[in-house]
Amino acid sequence: MHDIVTIPHWIDGAPRDGAGGRFGPVYNPATGRQTARVALASRSEAEEAIATAKAAFPAWRDLSLAKRQQVLFSFRELLNARKRELAAIITAEHGKVLDDALGEVARGLEVVELATGFPHLLKGEYSENVSTGVDVYSLRQPLGVVGIISPFNFPAMVPLWFFPIALAAGNTVVLKPSEKDPSAALWLAELLAEAGLPSGVFNVLQGDKEAVDSLLEHPDIASVSFVGSTPIAKYVYERGTAAGKRVQALGGAKNHMLVLPDADLDLAADSAINAGFGSAGERCMAISVLVAVEPIADALVQKIRERMSRLRVGEGTRGCDMGPLITREHRDKVAGYLDVAASDGAAVVVDGRGVEVDGDPDGFWLGPTLIDHLPTSSPVYTDEIFGPVLGVVRVSSFEEGVQLINSGRYGNGTAVFTNDGGAARRFQREVEVGMIGINVPIPVPVAYFSFGGWKESLFGDVKAYGASGFGFFTREKAVTSRWLDPSHGGINLGFPQN
Numbered sequence: 001m002h003d004i005v006t007i008p009h010w011i012d013g014a015p016r017d018g019a020g021g022r023f024g025p026v027y028n029p030a031t032g033r034q035t036a037r038v039a040l041a042s043r044s045e046a047e048e049a050i051a052t053a054k055a056a057f058p059a060w061r062d063l064s065l066a067k068r069q070q071v072l073f074s075f076r077e078l079l080n081a082r083k084r085e086l087a088a089i090i091t092a093e094h095g096k097v098l099d100d101a102l103g104e105v106a107r108g109l110e111v112v113e114l115a116t117g118f119p120h121l122l123k124g125e126y127s128e129n130v131s132t133g134v135d136v137y138s139l140r141q142p143l144g145v146v147g148i149i150s151p152f153n154f155p156a157m158v159p160l161w162f163f164p165i166a167l168a169a170g171n172t173v174v175l176k177p178s179e180k181d182p183s184a185a186l187w188l189a190e191l192l193a194e195a196g197l198p199s200g201v202f203n204v205l206q207g208d209k210e211a212v213d214s215l216l217e218h219p220d221i222a223s224v225s226f227v228g229s230t231p232i233a234k235y236v237y238e239r240g241t242a243a244g245k246r247v248q249a250l251g252g253a254k255n256h257m258l259v260l261p262d263a264d265l266d267l268a269a270d271s272a273i274n275a276g277f278g279s280a281g282e283r284c285m286a287i288s289v290l291v292a293v294e295p296i297a298d299a300l301v302q303k304i305r306e307r308m309s310r311l312r313v314g315e316g317t318r319g320c321d322m323g324p325l326i327t328r329e330h331r332d333k334v335a336g337y338l339d340v341a342a343s344d345g346a347a348v349v350v351d352g353r354g355v356e357v358d359g360d361p362d363g364f365w366l367g368p369t370l371i372d373h374l375p376t377s378s379p380v381y382t383d384e385i386f387g388p389v390l391g392v393v394r395v396s397s398f399e400e401g402v403q404l405i406n407s408g409r410y411g412n413g414t415a416v417f418t419n420d421g422g423a424a425r426r427f428q429r430e431v432e433v434g435m436i437g438i439n440v441p442i443p444v445p446v447a448y449f450s451f452g453g454w455k456e457s458l459f460g461d462v463k464a465y466g467a468s469g470f471g472f473f474t475r476e477k478a479v480t481s482r483w484l485d486p487s488h489g490g491i492n493l494g495f496p497q498n
């Protein structure tokens, strides 16, 4: 264990070794070897991070908008210049291929760019002379110390969905990244410091449930932004709101792609491959169910199968298309669904367990898998598998397809493939899902819109980033003011009426 490095917290502008005595293993999923151990925070370490952020809050809040903006601009420049370093860190701990890791950073950068324009987004409103000599205006003020809890699958992008906006609005931050790939958050903290962010304004608390519970319970945490699986999102939402906090908790997904008979089948097949197997299916916006409206299912499955035979699986640094899964346990769990599919009567058309890999055989590999004739009663259909497993369900009409999508418990993303504008329009109106693609398989909204699903994909009603992000990280005040002119209004116990 001596040559294994320890990944620390980041508190008050510096790395902080774990003092709690608990550590979690961090692997390179492409080799299957442990590369580091990460500190798992104790309650007292969590309290220290929160106290640090609380102490840093008044000065950060009171810094002029122009000075806060300069820090964000510097951060944007540094992140853009050094994004390859961050992508390499992501690939080493998450396993996704380098191009995909760079794409993740690019989507995060978009939010930083949005946040640099924050003075405009934080402007209040002003109404003059609402009553004689009385003006009303609104102010947006920061919440205080905000908590952010992120999942393993986007170790940089998901924190970047939240903290640039939280900081722009004048809050201070405690980020609890996933313990499975914790280095990206630490790297971002160092970069923020280099960009001139004062110590204590942004802190990284490494850890697991104990750190999460500490954030949920602590009275000085004003809000919690959580992204992860649905059971934990629900838990975080319920506990956080019960403790009086503002909570947005984004959960899991099971995203369907509906292909109508008039669709361009080559475009649909390419899209199904990209959205089904990109990042080894470990994306909350991955397509995991293809709903083919007959009579095109056989032709579409054939096209997808041909394309799958050309995919290269291997180490993220070797120019492959798809990397490994996050842990051995997760790989085994996902692979277990293939036996379930077979026993539930589905046809395993391509079995990823026998995949040839360009990399270490001890990596957590599972190749792209295609399951046809998937019964909707099977757990392979109902569960969020979170791996490179694409199921095909055949339906006989548009209506049947929409009804199937709407009957699910999740409502994160969905896509329709068609050349019929009327059908696409009907789809966008009728489908009960938060993010919709029309001939676009992964419809992640750009930074100036907002990200979030419906139903069990989002607890709380405020989405991530965009205008919603600024709403979440600020509290509004309405001020009614009168500057007395020489004439006094006299006593009046009623509401003023003019």
Ligand code: NAD
Pocket: 149, 150, 151, 152, 153, 154, 158, 176, 177, 178, 179, 207, 208, 209, 212, 213, 227, 228, 229, 230, 232, 233, 250, 251, 252, 253, 283, 284, 384, 386, 412, 453, 457
């Ligand atoms: P996860 O729920 O296991 O973990 C998310 C966070 O919660 C981590 O920081 C983890 O340390 C913490 N956590 C884990 N168990 C906990 C517990 N018992 N109590 C308190 N905290 C706990 O999720 P994951 O496996 O890291 O990420 C994958 C999941 O995230 C998938 O379900 C995916 O769909 C979802 N996700 C959703 C979105 C979205 O925007 N809706 C985006 C990315 C990922």
